[in-house]
Amino acid sequence: MPIKTDVWTVGHSPNKLAPSRLVSEKVLEDMIIQSPSILSDEWMLIGKQENTGTGGRIDLLAIAPDGALILIELKRDRTPREVVAQTLDYGAWVEGLRGDEIAAIYKRFRPGYSLDVDFLARFGRVLDDDELNKSHQLIIVATELDSSSERIVEYLSKRDIPINVLCFQIFQVGDQQLLSRSWLLDPVQTQVNAVSTSEGHSEPWNGEFYCSFGDSVSRSWVDAVEFGFIAGGGGAWYSKTLQLLSPGDRVWVNIPQKGYVGVGRVLGSAMPAIEFTVMQDGVERPVLEVATRAKYHAEFVGDPERCEYFVPIQWLETVPVERAVREIGMFGNQNTICRPTAAKWRWTIERLKQRFPHYEAVPVTEEPNV
Numbered sequence: 001m002p003i004k005t006d007v008w009t010v011g012h013s014p015n016k017l018a019p020s021r022l023v024s025e026k027v028l029e030d031m032i033i034q035s036p037s038i039l040s041d042e043w044m045l046i047g048k049q050e051n052t053g054t055g056g057r058i059d060l061l062a063i064a065p066d067g068a069l070i071l072i073e074l075k076r077d078r079t080p081r082e083v084v085a086q087t088l089d090y091g092a093w094v095e096g097l098r099g100d101e102i103a104a105i106y107k108r109f110r111p112g113y114s115l116d117v118d119f120l121a122r123f124g125r126v127l128d129d130d131e132l133n134k135s136h137q138l139i140i141v142a143t144e145l146d147s148s149s150e151r152i153v154e155y156l157s158k159r160d161i162p163i164n165v166l167c168f169q170i171f172q173v174g175d176q177q178l179l180s181r182s183w184l185l186d187p188v189q190t191q192v193n194a195v196s197t198s199e200g201h202s203e204p205w206n207g208e209f210y211c212s213f214g215d216s217v218s219r220s221w222v223d224a225v226e227f228g229f230i231a232g233g234g235g236a237w238y239s240k241t242l243q244l245l246s247p248g249d250r251v252w253v254n255i256p257q258k259g260y261v262g263v264g265r266v267l268g269s270a271m272p273a274i275e276f277t278v279m280q281d282g283v284e285r286p287v288l289e290v291a292t293r294a295k296y297h298a299e300f301v302g303d304p305e306r307c308e309y310f311v312p313i314q315w316l317e318t319v320p321v322e323r324a325v326r327e328i329g330m331f332g333n334q335n336t337i338c339r340p341t342a343a344k345w346r347w348t349i350e351r352l353k354q355r356f357p358h359y360e361a362v363p364v365t366e367e368p369n370v
Contacts, residue, residue, distance in 0.1 A: 005169050005180050020172035025074045025143060028168060029059060031179075032072075032141075036062070038181070039139075039166065041305070042237035043070050044122045046115065047105040052093040056086065059141075061094070061105060063115075065123045065237055066334035067131035068194055069094050069102070075142035075149075083140060084152050087163070091138045099132050131334065135194040138163040143170065150184060157185055160202070160341070162194035188240045195338040202341040208349050209244070209251040210331065210338050213261070215321060219308070220293035221261060224253075225318050227278040227290065228267075232336035233297040233308030241337040242270035242309050250359070251313070252352055256334060259326030260352055262318035263359045266311060274301050276310040317358040325355045 008014040022028055029048075032038050036045045039062070047061035060072035071094050073087045097105075106115040119127040138161070140153070145167045156163050165184035170177050196202065211230050215221040219231050230253060232238040245251065249266040273296055276287045287310055288298055300306035319325070331340055331348040353359050 005182055007171050007178070007180065009173075017171040017173060017178070020170040020177055022143060022170055022177070025076050025141075028141070028143065029074060032060065038179070039072065039141075040187075040237075042235050044119065045109070046102070047109045050105055050108075052090055054089070054093070056090065058090050058093075063119065064137075064191075065125070065235075066195075067127060067134060069097070069133050069136040070139060071136060072139045072141060075140055081148070081152070083142075084149065084156075084163075087138050087140055088161075091136065094133075094136050097133055099129050102133060125334075134333075136162065137190055137194050139190075140165045141168065142166075143168050145184065153184060157189065157193065160193045160196050162190050164190040188243060191237070191241065191335065192244065192338060195333055195335050196341045203343055203346065205339050205341050206346055206349060207250075208339075208345070209249050209266075210333065210335075210340055210345070211251050211253045212332075212334050212336055213253050213255050215255045215258070217295055219296055220291065221255060221321055223291040223293050224313075225262070225315060227280070227287065228264075228313050228315060229276070229278065229287070229291075229310045230264075230313055231296065231308050231310045233273070233300070234306060236305050238336050239270070239307075239309040241335055242311050244337050244339065245270065245311055250316075251337070252349070254332060255321060255324060256332065258321055259324030260330070260355070261321060261324045262315055263352070263356050264313040264315040264318075267314050268312045270309045270311050272301075272304060273298070273308045273310060276312075278312075316360065317356045325352065327351060 007017045033045065033048065036043065043062040043064055045060060045062050049057050050061060051057055058071060059074045062070035062072060064070060071090055073083065073090065075083045103115045116127050142165060145165060149165065153163055153165050164187060167182050167184065169180050213221060213224065213230055218234065224230060232242055245266045247266055247268055251264060251266060252260060253262045254260045273288055277284045278287050278290060280290045288296060296308040297306060329344060331342060331345045
């Protein structure tokens with residue numbers, strides 16, 4: 001069934017708001033440029049109305065924290081098949097963009113500014129050339145969605161094509177128009193699909209989960225080993241993929257730019273910091289009271305979108321950061337959790353099982369250096 005939202009006023013006699021329409025979808029495009037968070041708090045806009053060289057122009061282009069590109073196409077007055085076909089066509093163009101071309105697109109979008117500098121300011125990390133445009137997502141923006149569009153997009157997504165629809169609806173309250181938004185599919189799945197297809201040739205997933213653990217002021221690997229957890233936060237992009245994990249899953253932990261530092265079994269589901277407890281000296285205590293080597297986005301503890309989320313882990317084997325396993329060709333990605341289908345992931349796991357021989361034995365932990 002096509003996406004549809006109804007809105008009522010709150011009160012003794014609630015009133016259903018009348019649906020309305022924008023004068024044109026150009027109004028929506030202008031609103032997105034002025035306030036990109038209308039689309040997502042996790043993306044940075046880097047381009048608009050770029051010529052693809054095949055007679056078409058993309059509407060908007062954004063970048064995610066892992067360097068993935070986000071192609072955003074407004075449905076406008078095109079038929080479902082037209083908009084999906086054109087989005088896929090433009091996706092082929094995005095996939096082929098080189099780093100210098102992406103930098104040039106940004107300079108046209110924000111003259112006098114640098115993509116590298118602004119990416120660092122926005123996401124707090126350096127934009128690695130090896131990560132830039134390793135994957136991409138295709139987002140169709142519509143003010144109404146029909147059953148045909150929904151079927152096509154769901155079909156493609158089930159086959160790991162990273163495509164989704166963000167549907168905006170307009171409501172009228174007196175002279176004021178209100179805007180609501182709904183995703184057709186869970187955006188986490190689209191993010192996962194993008195990672196799954198990022199390394200070229202894919203193969204059936206081997207059942208092994210990957211974790212990117214940012215050991216920095218935000219979180220500490222020493223804490224993670226001592227108290228048995230992995231974590232992610234600061235925004236939904238970083239934390240929601242933790243929902244992919246279920247009790248019993250095996251996860252391999254990589255610290256970006258350092259290497260793989262451990263393997264463990266998942267003991268429970270992701271929980272926000274305010275609810276997550278750990279054992280210290282035989283006493284159960286709130287994680288933020290005892291894991292004090294990092295901040296864990298404590299300033300957002302009451303914000304379900306930006307707070308830190310924790311997953312309890314039974315460590316099978318760990319090493320200190322100084323002894324992290326890092327080899328040329330090993331899989332790496334900035335997503336907190338993913339289930340890669342790239343051929344290099346199978347090879348990476350084969351190598352890691354040699355370096356972490358206790359990967360399916362009783363827990364064996366080597367204390368990290370404090």
